[in-house]
Amino acid sequence: MGNTVRFGISLDEKLLENFDKLIEQKSYMNRSEAIRDLIRASLVEERLGSEDQQAVGTVTLVYNHHVRDLADKLTEHQHSHYEQIVSAVHVHLDAHNCLEVLIIRGEVKVIKNIANELIGVKGVKHGKLVLTTTGEDL
Amino acid sequence: MGNTVRFGISLDEKLLENFDKLIEQKSYMNRSEAIRDLIRASLVEERLGSEDQQAVGTVTLVYNHHVRDLADKLTEHQHSHYEQIVSAVHVHLDAHNCLEVLIIRGEVKVIKNIANELIGVKGVKHGKLVLTTTGEDL
Amino acid sequence: MGNTVRFGISLDEKLLENFDKLIEQKSYMNRSEAIRDLIRASLVEERLGSEDQQAVGTVTLVYNHHVRDLADKLTEHQHSHYEQIVSAVHVHLDAHNCLEVLIIRGEVKVIKNIANELIGVKGVKHGKLVLTTTGEDL
Amino acid sequence: MGNTVRFGISLDEKLLENFDKLIEQKSYMNRSEAIRDLIRASLVEERLGSEDQQAVGTVTLVYNHHVRDLADKLTEHQHSHYEQIVSAVHVHLDAHNCLEVLIIRGEVKVIKNIANELIGVKGVKHGKLVLTTTGEDL
Numbered sequence: 001m002g003n004t005v006r007f008g009i010s011l012d013e014k015l016l017e018n019f020d021k022l023i024e025q026k027s028y029m030n031r032s033e034a035i036r037d038l039i040r041a042s043l044v045e046e047r048l049g050s051e052d053q054q055a056v057g058t059v060t061l062v063y064n065h066h067v068r069d070l071a072d073k074l075t076e077h078q079h080s081h082y083e084q085i086v087s088a089v090h091v092h093l094d095a096h097n098c099l100e101v102l103i104i105r106g107e108v109k110v111i112k113n114i115a116n117e118l119i120g121v122k123g124v125k126h127g128k129l130v131l132t133t134t135g136e137d138l
Numbered sequence: 139m140g141n142t143v144r145f146g147i148s149l150d151e152k153l154l155e156n157f158d159k160l161i162e163q164k165s166y167m168n169r170s171e172a173i174r175d176l177i178r179a180s181l182v183e184e185r186l187g188s189e190d191q192q193a194v195g196t197v198t199l200v201y202n203h204h205v206r207d208l209a210d211k212l213t214e215h216q217h218s219h220y221e222q223i224v225s226a227v228h229v230h231l232d233a234h235n236c237l238e239v240l241i242i243r244g245e246v247k248v249i250k251n252i253a254n255e256l257i258g259v260k261g262v263k264h265g266k267l268v269l270t271t272t273g274e275d276l
Numbered sequence: 277m278g279n280t281v282r283f284g285i286s287l288d289e290k291l292l293e294n295f296d297k298l299i300e301q302k303s304y305m306n307r308s309e310a311i312r313d314l315i316r317a318s319l320v321e322e323r324l325g326s327e328d329q330q331a332v333g334t335v336t337l338v339y340n341h342h343v344r345d346l347a348d349k350l351t352e353h354q355h356s357h358y359e360q361i362v363s364a365v366h367v368h369l370d371a372h373n374c375l376e377v378l379i380i381r382g383e384v385k386v387i388k389n390i391a392n393e394l395i396g397v398k399g400v401k402h403g404k405l406v407l408t409t410t411g412e413d414l
Numbered sequence: 415m416g417n418t419v420r421f422g423i424s425l426d427e428k429l430l431e432n433f434d435k436l437i438e439q440k441s442y443m444n445r446s447e448a449i450r451d452l453i454r455a456s457l458v459e460e461r462l463g464s465e466d467q468q469a470v471g472t473v474t475l476v477y478n479h480h481v482r483d484l485a486d487k488l489t490e491h492q493h494s495h496y497e498q499i500v501s502a503v504h505v506h507l508d509a510h511n512c513l514e515v516l517i518i519r520g521e522v523k524v525i526k527n528i529a530n531e532l533i534g535v536k537g538v539k540h541g542k543l544v545l546t547t548t549g550e551d552l
Contacts, residue, residue, distance in 0.1 A: 002151040009147065009170040011177070013140045014275055019177050022184055027534040032147040037533070037541075038176040039149070040158050044540050046160055056507070056517050058474045062549045089503040091517055093470070097549030101472050101515055103505055119451070120441040124551045126453075126458050132545045135476045135511030137152055138539045162403045165396040175403075177393070181401050192371055194369070196336045200411045227365040231332070235411030239334050241367055241375055255323050257313070258303040264320050265313075268406045273338045273373030276401045277425040285446040287425065289416045290551055298449050298460055306425040314452040315425070315433050322436055361537070413428055 039137050048108060048131045056086075057104045057111035057131050061117055065098045067123030074121060078102065081114050097125075105134075178276050186246060186269045194224075195242040195249035195269050197256055202235045205261030212259060216240065219252050235263075243272075316414050324384060324407045332362075333380040333387035333407050335394055341374045343399030350397060354378065357390050373401075381410075418483075442457065454552050460521060462545045470547050471518045471525035473532055478510045481537030488535060495528050509538075 011019075020031070028034040045054050065071055078085050084106045091099040102118070104111045107133060119127030141182050149157075155259040158169070203209055216223050222244045240256070242249045246269065249260040257265030287295075296307070304310040323329050343348055353359050360382045367375040378386045378394070383406060395403030425433075434445070442448040461467050466522060479485055492499050498520045505513040516532070518525045533541030 005147050005151050006148045013143050027531045060472045109500050117441045121274045128540050128544050133540050165393045173397050198334045255303045260309050264409050266406050268404050278425050281427050282424045285449050289419050320448045
């Protein structure tokens with residue numbers, strides 16, 4: 001982190017009142033922290049729009065482990081991308097359903113391709129990709 | 139609008155630099171205006187999460203006007219909700235395709251139901267609902 | 277529209293039951309129409325991901341018309357893009373607040389730039405862009 | 415899983431052609447699997463809209479571990495919700511930045527509250543919540 005700078009912003013009183021309520025509800029410590037989060041979120045969103053940006057993705061998969069060969073196929077897919085898939089965590093949801101979260105690092109377009117491959121495997125009930133920042137310059 | 143108040147926020151220098159670039163790219167006049175927009179967007183998002191909030195919705199429909207009875211059905215649906223549907227605008231996209239934007243006012247759940255009804259009409263190729271604020275207290 | 281083709285899909289019974297409930301709730305006439313809509317939505321989403329795709333955008337703006345020069349600035353911005361802005365519809369929300377929906381046609385990146393310009397105007401309380409298809413090949 | 419049923423759907427030829435291209439690009443094995451995924455996604459989206467639905471959430475946090483007391487605070491927050499937070503995985507992004515993914519199980523509104531608490535901690539640069547299904551009845 002670099003130096004901290006300070007500047008003022010002006011706001012309608014009523015708007016600030018409503019924002020203060022939201023801040024409390026969202027458990028922020030103070031306005032600065034809440035506004036920094038809004039600023040960082042807008043920067044992250046902008047960056048993740050370009051396909052060659054370095055990013056981190058988490059893919060959440062829900063699947064039925066009884067489906068024939070499913071676990072093997074998922075493992076195989078993951079190993080063929082072992083350089084990008086940093087880590088995986090597995091949760092047993094019930095007697096049938098598993099949840100797996102994979103953390104993938106690389107260019108936005110590479111992350112999207114790997115996520116599509118995994119979500120497309122037969123037996124995966126639901127899959128979602130979330131892109132986030134590598135944290136640099138934020 | 140009520141009184142304008144002013145307060146300071148502190149920020150990492152590097153983060154501010156990146157935000158200033160984004161502000162310029164997004165054509166904002168100054169930081170205050172950009173931050174006010176982030177604050178208002180977060181409030182609107184929060185409010186629209188509750189189903190009984192008063193809101194305005196715009197439904198964008200794309201359809202092929204050659205599909206039998208489609209235009210009649212859309213008109214009928216709209217008239218059965220004439221108290222909520224404030225206005226509609228129509229654009230001829232090409233020889234076959236039409237775009238229609240409807241502005242709906244009411245509770246979030248009422249707006250969603252009307253939008254679903256319209257999007258579900260046979261022949262509607264694509265439909266999207268956007269919810270926004272009635273502007274009060276922002 | 278071209279020829280209609282027919283094909284079969286297989287599904288778990290329980291999943292189909294749940295889908296049928298959703299179809300009814302969303303006012304679809306039948307399964308084919310509901311599935312066509314899911315298919316078209318997935319195609320539209322895919323296409324709108326590329327910045328040079330031809331598309332239609334609707335920008336919904338909420339603003340306070342008492343803010344000095346705001347209406348003039350919005351009009352000016354719109355005229356400088358008169359070739360892309362197809363149409364605009366205006367609704368008086370209350371004594372202070374206006375809603376304006378603009379329909380913009382062009383490449384995705386052009387639409388986004390125009391939308392950002394308009395949303396960034398001082399006094400605009402909330403703005404949202406929705407991208408949709410021109411309807412071709414769907 | 416219960417019995418498998420089969421039914422036919424009719425579609426415009428051109429639309430099917432475009433969908434087949436998307437299916438290939440997204441690495442699906444066949445149309446049935448792709449359509450099942452669209453159906454499941456629409457059901458999941460519908461369910462997660464109600465606040466008292468049982469669900470699983472993954473919260474992705476990016477933070478700078480040099481920020482004073484941050485790691486302690488995150489750990490404390492997590493322990494006060496140990497019944498809902500099933501698991502956590504940690505990745506060292508670079509010398510300063512950490513990524514942590516938490517898997518939370520419970521009602522949608524409980525998951526959202528825990529996520530907001532964690533994202534609001536000072537020093538967390540970016541946080542995102544993804545809600546998914548527990549896999550039942552899909």
